[in-house]
Amino acid sequence: MEKLFCAALIFVVLPLSAGPFKHNFAWDWSVPHDAKFFDAMKELGFNIYVGMESGAELDKIYAETGKRGIEVYRVMEFKANDFADCDQVISDIDIKKVMVKSKKGKAYNDQVGGEPVEKDDIFKNDMMCFNREEALKMAKKKSR
Numbered sequence: 001m002e003k004l005f006c007a008a009l010i011f012v013v014l015p016l017s018a019g020p021f022k023h024n025f026a027w028d029w030s031v032p033h034d035a036k037f038f039d040a041m042k043e044l045g046f047n048i049y050v051g052m053e054s055g056a057e058l059d060k061i062y063a064e065t066g067k068r069g070i071e072v073y074r075v076m077e078f079k080a081n082d083f084a085d086c087d088q089v090i091s092d093i094d095i096k097k098v099m100v101k102s103k104k105g106k107a108y109n110d111q112v113g114g115e116p117v118e119k120d121d122i123f124k125n126d127m128m129c130f131n132r133e134e135a136l137k138m139a140k141k142k143s144r
Contacts, residue, residue, distance in 0.1 A: 025050050025073070033057065038064045048073060078128045078139050088129040 025048035031037050033053070041049065048071045053061055058074070065072050090098075128135045 023048055027051065027075075033061050033064060035064060038068055038070060041070060042068045047071060050075060052077075076143065078135075078142065088127050 024046045026041050026044075026046045027050040028037075038049070047069070049061065049065055050073045051058075051061065052075045054074075058072075062072060128139060130136050130139065
């Protein structure tokens, strides 16, 4: 578990060696949100926790971070499938790339965080198209 903790934070710790920052954040995706985790965050100089938790887990995070003066920022996803007819449209060029990759037996979207980047990777998640007024209105409503 400690190896996961180190791996989750290492990408944020490295830039800290360049000098002090006003905002130092840690974003985890697999670490228990207990006192040990938040004590380590504080000891390492982090003052912001970023996550996607909600409900009782988010309440627990607020309780632990509040004791240590750590701010909490919540990531919000705006997936098109949550909103009717607001998805991004894939370009003809990207459709051709998808076809080439599929013929090689590869997924169109190998790059979603940390994987080696390939020149023919396509980011094709169900993201909203914020050029559309109705999508922007729905996102603002969800944010409130």
